[in-house]
Amino acid sequence: MSSEHPTRPEDFDLYALGALDDAERQAFESHVVSCADCAEKVAAARGRIAILAFAAPTVAPSPGVKETLMRQVIASAEGPSGGLARVKPEPAADAGVFARWWGVLLPVAGAFALATVLLWLHNEQLNRQLADLRNTIEQQKQELAETRHQADLIAARETLVVPLWSQKGTPESHAEGHARVLYNAKEGMMTYDGWLPSAPADKSYQLWLVPMNGAPISAGVFNPQNGEMSHMMMKLPAGVTAKEFAVSLEPAGGMTHPTGPMVLVGPIS
Amino acid sequence: MVTAEKRAELKATDASLIDRIVQRDESALAALYDRYSGMLTSVLNRILRDTQAAEEILQDIFYQLWRNAAQFDSSRGSLSGWLLVIARNRAISRLRRHNPASGDELSENTVVVASNLERSVAQQQLMAKVKSALDNLPKEQRAAIELAYFEGLTHSEIAQRTGDPLGTVKTRLRTAVETLKRDLHS
Ligand SMILES: [Zn+2]
Numbered sequence: 483m484s485s486e487h488p489t490r491p492e493d494f495d496l497y498a499l500g501a502l503d504d505a506e507r508q509a510f511e512s513h514v515v516s517c518a519d520c521a522e523k524v525a526a527a528r529g530r531i532a533i534l535a536f537a538a539p540t541v542a543p544s545p546g547v548k549e550t551l552m553r554q555v556i557a558s559a560e561g562p563s564g565g566l567a568r569v570k571p572e573p574a575a576d577a578g579v580f581a582r583w584w585g586v587l588l589p590v591a592g593a594f595a596l597a598t599v600l601l602w603l604h605n606e607q608l609n610r611q612l613a614d615l616r617n618t619i620e621q622q623k624q625e626l627a628e629t630r631h632q633a634d635l636i637a638a639r640e641t642l643v644v645p646l647w648s649q650k651g652t653p654e655s656h657a658e659g660h661a662r663v664l665y666n667a668k669e670g671m672m673t674y675d676g677w678l679p680s681a682p683a684d685k686s687y688q689l690w691l692v693p694m695n696g697a698p699i700s701a702g703v704f705n706p707q708n709g710e711m712s713h714m715m716m717k718l719p720a721g722v723t724a725k726e727f728a729v730s731l732e733p734a735g736g737m738t739h740p741t742g743p744m745v746l747v748g749p750i751s
Numbered sequence: 752m753v754t755a756e757k758r759a760e761l762k763a764t765d766a767s768l769i770d771r772i773v774q775r776d777e778s779a780l781a782a783l784y785d786r787y788s789g790m791l792t793s794v795l796n797r798i799l800r801d802t803q804a805a806e807e808i809l810q811d812i813f814y815q816l817w818r819n820a821a822q823f824d825s826s827r828g829s830l831s832g833w834l835l836v837i838a839r840n841r842a843i844s845r846l847r848r849h850n851p852a853s854g855d856e857l858s859e860n861t862v863v864v865a866s867n868l869e870r871s872v873a874q875q876q877l878m879a880k881v882k883s884a885l886d887n888l889p890k891e892q893r894a895a896i897e898l899a900y901f902e903g904l905t906h907s908e909i910a911q912r913t914g915d916p917l918g919t920v921k922t923r924l925r926t927a928v929e930t931l932k933r934d935l936h937s
Contacts, residue, residue, distance in 0.1 A: 490925075491932075492925050492928050492929050492932070495928040495929075495931075495932060496924060496925065496928060499896075499899045499900060499924070499928065500843075500899060500900075500903055500905065501899045501904075501905055501906050501909075501924050502905060502906065503905045503906055503907050504905075507905075521861075525827075525828055525861040525862060525863045526863045526865075528832065528836055528860070528861075528862040528863070529828075529829070529832045529862050529863045529864035529865060530865070530931070530932060530935065530936060531900070531928075532832045532835035532836050532839070532862055532864060533832075533835070533864065533866070533877060533881055533935070534881060534885075534896070534900045534931075535790065535793070535794035535835045535838075535839065535900075536790070536793075536874070536877055536878040536880075536881040536882070537797075537881050537882055537885050537897075537900075538793040538794045538796070538797035538798075538901070539793060539796075539797065540789065540793050540878075541789075541792050541793045541796045541797075541802075541805075542788075542789055542792060543788050543789070543792040543805075543806055543809055544802075544806065547788070547806045547809055547810050548781070548784055548785075548788070550810060551780075551784065551810045551813050551814060552777065552780075552781060554810070554814055555777050555780060555814065555817050556777060558817070558818070559775060559777070634848070639847075
């Protein structure tokens with residue numbers, strides 16, 4: 483963390499250009515976020531760098547783009563809140579005429595009602611099937627979104643990849659344990675993939691994010707079975723700078739802070 | 752032929768067009784599209800080298816402007832600068848398969864551009880100026896700037912790409928941005 487203003491004026495341009503590597507960029511941002519003077523300089527540097535776009539060869543968009551855009555815009559304006567005129571209710575029918583026809587219409591009405599109920603039941607069934615289908619689609623969409631998110635997380639430049647290993651002096655049974663954590667502080671997204679032997683019956687493993695400052699944050703409790711790999715993905719508070727990740731052996735169900743032996747540790751180099 | 756109405760749109764400031772978008776005036780968005788879509792398409796195509804992807808992003812940016820124009824504060828920064836920054840960010844994210852930028856792009860990315868780019872003549876003048884400024888840079892400096900700006904590479908990624916020592920790349924880029932600042936903003 484740096485509380486110094488960037489020393490050279492070009493630092494702002496290099497930042498806006500995106501040329502700073504992760505550590506430099508983070509140091510720069512951690513200062514600028516709380517310095518109004520520097521934030522102003524960043525805005526000006528962004529403008530200086532932005533105009534480099536004009537070095538690109540001139541290409542015009544195809545006319546279809548504007549058309550699609552304007553159609554999209556107009557469709558959004560006609561959305562649910564758009565002004566559909568209300569249909570005025572018809573004036574009530576003359577009661578006398580209605581009563582005279584009642585005798586004739588009643589049996590017809592009965593048959594019609596039955597048909598309506600049957601149709602309604604059929605419709606209900608269709609609706610249920612439709613709802614099931616929608617649920618399935620929704621679920622698949624969600625799974626896809628999660629997979630994509632994970633792929634994006636892995637590709638992101640600021641994502642840390644931290645291997646976790648068993649520590650010296652760990653009991654023989656845990657010596658083969660290993661894991662890998664991906665951690666994106668900006669988003670607070672974290673994934674864990676690893677192997678550990680099954681925990682004793684009354685114990686669970688617990689994954690911890692140990693921040694630079696403050697107490698370890700629990701990132702999940704897990705119980706691997708039958709020598710299988712564990713995969714977890716979790717959302718933690720965003721913006722926490724991690725010092726290390728660790729897995730400890732805790733009473734079944736986990737604890738609010740680590741109490742048991744650390745079986746895997748992954749310091750951030 | 753240019754109608755009187757069209758002439759008025761050509762003269763309208765970005766800020767007044769934004770205000771009209773906030774009032775749900777579609778023609779104001781169309782006017783901003785006419786004003787800036789060419790400049791954005793050029794940079795998107797240069798980064799992505801993929802017309803379809805470039806046009807998707809282009810449409811998306813203007814649709815975002817339509818939906819969230821109220822968040823844009825014309826007194827803090829310029830729309831043209833914001834559009835250029837967002838277009839480049841999105842194209843590079845796509846190129847490098849990063850997370851798409853999320854959230855409050857409209858209120859968070861303040862960009863102050865020294866030149867007023869509302870008139871197409873001004874855009875053409877600036878284009879000539881930028882091209883000549885880049886042409887005047889030593890070859891390696893220009894290449895480094897282009898790798899950073901159009902491909903989104905950092906110092907060490909450029910060093911890796913060109914095989915030059917990191918220190919050399921850093922000096923090159925620093926000198927290049929210094930020269931450009933002097934040539935383009937004096
Ligand atoms: Zn400062």
